[in-house]
Amino acid sequence: MPEPLIPADVRHRLKGLSLVARRAVGDRGIGLHASHSRGTGLEFAQYRPYEFGDEPRQIDWKLYARSDRFFVREAERESPVALWILLDASASMAQADARRAGFSRLDAGKGLVAALAELALAQGDRFAFAALRDTGLTLTRPASGTRHRDRLHLDLHGLPAAGGFPEETALAPLWERIGQRDLVVILSDWFDPACLDLARRLSAAGREVLGIQILTIGERDFDYDGGYRFRDPETGEELLGDGAALRAEYLGRFGAAQTGLHAALDAAGVRHADLVLDQPLDTPLQRLFGRTGNRAGGE
DSSP, X not given: OOOOSSOHHHHHHHTTOOOOOTTOSSSXXXXXXXXXXXXXXXXXXXXXXXXXXXXXXXXXXXXHHHHSSOEEEEEEESOOSEEEEEEEOSGGGGOXXXXXEEEEHHHHHHHHHHHHHHHHHHHTOEEEEEEEOTTOOEEEEEEOSHHHHHHHHHHHHTOOOOSOOOOGGGGHHHHHXXXXXXXXXXXXXXXXXXXXXXXXXXXXXXXXXXXXXXXXXXXXXXXXXXXXXXXXXXXXXXXXXXXXXXXXXXXXXXXXXXXXXXXXXXXXXXXXXXXXXXXOTTHHHHHHHSTTTXXXXXX
16 A cells, blocks of 8 residues: 555644735635635535535535435635646656655655645645656646545556656646646756746746755755766766765755756746755745745745
8 A cells, every 4th residue: 555645744734834825815725816616615505415525514414314415515715716736757856865765756746746735625726736747748637626636646646757857849738727827836856947947937927836846865965975876867967976075066066056046936936945855745835835935935
């Protein structure tokens, strides 16, 4: 049986977070204007059959007494926009650390996708998912509810990291589906310039874009000693060198590259946060959607 995508302690801390877009009006989830999406507040809209995961307080017990079946009361709420979660599934996302070889960047990304979907589900908001790689674009339509969440989990469990980041022409289906005011979260290592280009274009077109960078411990600390063969998983290029001898130069260049990336995201109006694989999974979510994160810019 596969491990849960969201650890129990992380799931507990998610209860203190809310998906709030910067451009949102009021404080009702990520919605920007009135619509007929379904939630648990405002005016009654319709009944639907009870699904596992629905809150018992939503059950209409009088209707149950008459029909001997469980039905849930749905209500109209202000949440017309969708949360789009874009996960980089290229080969570089398979990178892991020696101290935890079974937990890769992609595994962390899958957990973040599931956590974001859980936040949207709790608010009654619609959410959609796309896996980004040049071997084919995997898309799920915006929807809400526990069944949609469960289908997403199945897709995530079977998703491997392969190929490179998709070219601009391959991303056309995203432009056809992401609404102008939708909230977009991009999960990636952000090492491919095409990822930054995607964020810039989406933001310039009126979408609110958030970026989460997933890094290995080795990338942050370069904690290698002795001879190593460093290999780019997407290009196959290799570099032979001594870890200790390369550390100072690497850390200097990596720090400069990170500073440049953060500056570019800030300039594009993209809020951002980092996750290193030795940190709790919800670290970037706390920064972006916690009480201070909702008012802050990038890191």
